[in-house]
Amino acid sequence: MTPMTLLSRRRFLAVSAASAAAAGTPAIAAREPGDLDVVIIGAGAAGIAAARRLASAQAKFAVIEASDRLGGRCFTETSTFGVPFDRGAHWIHEPDLNPVVPLAMKSGFDIYPAPPPGRVRLGRRYARTGEMEDYLTATVRANRAIAAASRGRQDVSCAQALPKDLGGWQPTIEFVLGPFGCGKDLAEVSALDFSRSAERNNDMFCRDGLGALVAKLAEGLPVQLSRPASHIDWSERNRIEIRTAKGYLYSRTVIVTASTGVLMSDKLKFDPELPRRYLDAIEKLRLGSYDHIALELPGNPLGLQRDELIFEKADSARTAAILANISGTALCTVEVGGKFGAELAAAGEPAMVSFALDWLTGLYGADVRKAVKRTSATRWNREPWTLGAFSAAAPGGQWARAALAEPVRDRIFFAGEATHETLWGTVGGAWASGERAADAVMRRLGLVAAPPEPKAPAASRSSRRR
Ligand SMILES: Cc1cc2nc3c(=O)[nH]c(=O)nc-3n(C[C@H](O)[C@H](O)[C@H](O)COP(=O)(O)OP(=O)(O)OC[C@H]3O[C@@H](n4cnc5c(N)ncnc54)[C@H](O)[C@@H]3O)c2cc1C
Structure with missing residues (x-):
């Protein structure tokens, strides 16, 4: 004009x-x-x-x-469950690099370390030590293959970079690195962007909610x-x-x-x-797609620790993770993302809760259903001023x-x-x-002198983000 x-x-x-x-x-x-x-x-x-x-x-x-x-995408509400529910961001990643951490401490917020990465459920039991070793080895191989591909002449998708012999662990690894980590299926994620992102294995939580x-x-x-x-x-x-x-x-x-x-x-x-x-x-x-399906499960019917994160050994993309007993409350969130998560969210909140209950019943038995009190699910793709979750390239x-x-x-x-x-x-x-x-x-605008160039954070990638 x-x-x-x-x-x-x-x-x-x-x-x-x-x-x-x-x-x-x-x-x-x-x-x-x-x-x-x-x-x-x-x-x-x-x-x-x-x-x-x-x-x-x-x-x-x-x-x-x-x-x-x-x-925005960092928002805590207490009205649904009577305890803080982070509808968006919840994990405080990499406290050493995270500029919010010193501010939280100064403001007197109770922030505490997240427990180490979670266990894996195989049907009605947990993965045994040898199975966990296989899973972790396969995850390391997948990360290395993506890192190697990112050094190639032309960027490819993470899916193209994955080793072809991950066997029975492939769907789990695809979920953890893709929908769970990036909000997108690995076919839609740049290997270079994935590899350049800073490590996110070391996390903290805020008892009052990160949004608060x-x-x-x-x-x-x-x-x-x-x-x-x-x-x-x-x-x-x-x-x-x-x-x-x-x-x-x-x-x-x-x-x-x-x-x-x-x-x-x-x-x-x-x-x-x-x-x-x-x-x-x-x-x-x-933006990719990522949502929390929140369930109030009083009495710890899943027998999990505070803030424990569980994946399943999946056989398809219809899978999720559960974060249990958030900050010691009865609130648990089933985490869904990527293409499957987007389709589920598009189907509406009842469909999301129904998936979460079916999924948990498959892993922990039918009593879970009886234990559920209140429920709620986020649908970030529909939030009018966000329209998605986050931006894997x-x-x-x-x-x-x-x-x-x-x-x-x-x-x-x-x-x-x-x-x-x-x-x-x-x-x-x-x-x-x-x-x-x-x-x-x-x-x-000439309001301040130019500060020194910031030091770039280390660029390595882990298996887990949220
Ligand atoms: C479900 C979910 C889980 C997540 N989990 C984590 C996590 O565990 N840890 C983590 O670190 N990160 C997590 N994230 C990502 C994190 O929430 C975001 O990276 C971060 O909050 C983005 O902040 P932002 O300021 O860039 O954008 P936003 O939070 O989107 O802020 C932009 C703001 O602009 C406003 N706006 C938009 N358009 C207009 C307009 N036209 N006029 C005026 N205002 C406008 C919006 O309403 C919004 O408030 C998660 C995100 C989601 C959705």
Whole structure:
């Protein structure tokens, strides 16, 4: 759009808003006084982290959030079960690299180490020592094969890279590394992206919920809830116009933290359209599917430890994992993901609960059914301001993370889990990306001196993520 047409459109909208207000309907184009330095779109982990950084530099900024709550994909609620239920992120991965951990400690949250990786169920019994050894050996071989493939000339999918002789463990390994670890089947995951992601074997949990912690870290920030942005007009050289459901905002820069699911939808439009490279990057980082089917199981009918994670030796993709007795409560979550998880979620919450109960009955017997009290299931693919879970890159798509993190003409700065090269798909990665974007904006606006280059975290990959 040329500046001329933009001016005409602005004038037209101002007139329409005035007549709408005169007619007693809410004005949609009320202009805020004065331009801001930055508008942050989204109050998930990335947006909150960026806002905290900007607040400390006393920048003039606003945070607008489409939904009526904080945290985005990191959200704890207590209303369903009377105890904290993390509907999105729950594991605090790699505490040594995770920027949220020191903040949690400072805020007095009770965070504690997760038990070591779980046992495997074979029908009605657990895998014996020799069987566990076979499984772990096969997992190491699978990881090594993917790492080797990632060093090849051309990126391939993780499925193409897998050894062909994993035998009876193949479906289990495919589930653990794919739907459970990445939210996608391995055929849809780049071997390079998988191998570059930081190790996620060492985890912690937050007793009050990871979402509660992230929301606490937003305290005092100027977040405007229920204010979705629908258009970002960056056709003028020194000023960005952001159309929202509650009027326009004007700023010099914008930090966009909306998920790649939202960026691929028509909910947030750019005018002029983003350069082709960004559109391609967003497409390569499309979100996978991952959900929790939560069951209240009082009296520990499965006989599991606190926070114990169990897989099954699967014979197909119709499988799951269970995280039991969360933080010592009766809350257990059955974890589903990838293509099967997406189909199940599309079938609705009753179908999800029914699968979870059938699956648990197959592993632990029919008494489980009788023990279940309340249930609930997430359906992140349907969450209107997320539209998916997290962003494992498609084969050939690892380049997209760095590309999306590059500012557009030094004015539009993308942040969020998809822009983190090694901690994508995590709260820590989203947080770090928000801080990085805020630092870049402040440098651009001359608000702070450039900090030293951050040290890149180690790039190795484990068998388990969530
Ligand atoms: C089921 C599930 C389990 C997970 N488990 C873990 C885990 O155990 N550990 C872990 O570290 N990570 C986990 N993750 C991933 C983690 O939740 C995300 O990586 C992280 O929370 C993403 O933060 P973000 O700020 O990038 O994006 P989001 O959390 O999506 O935040 C973006 C915000 O922008 C808002 N928004 C979108 N569009 C607009 C608009 N047009 N205008 C205004 N606001 C807008 C959204 O409402 C949202 O609040 C999980 C995710 C899911 C879905």
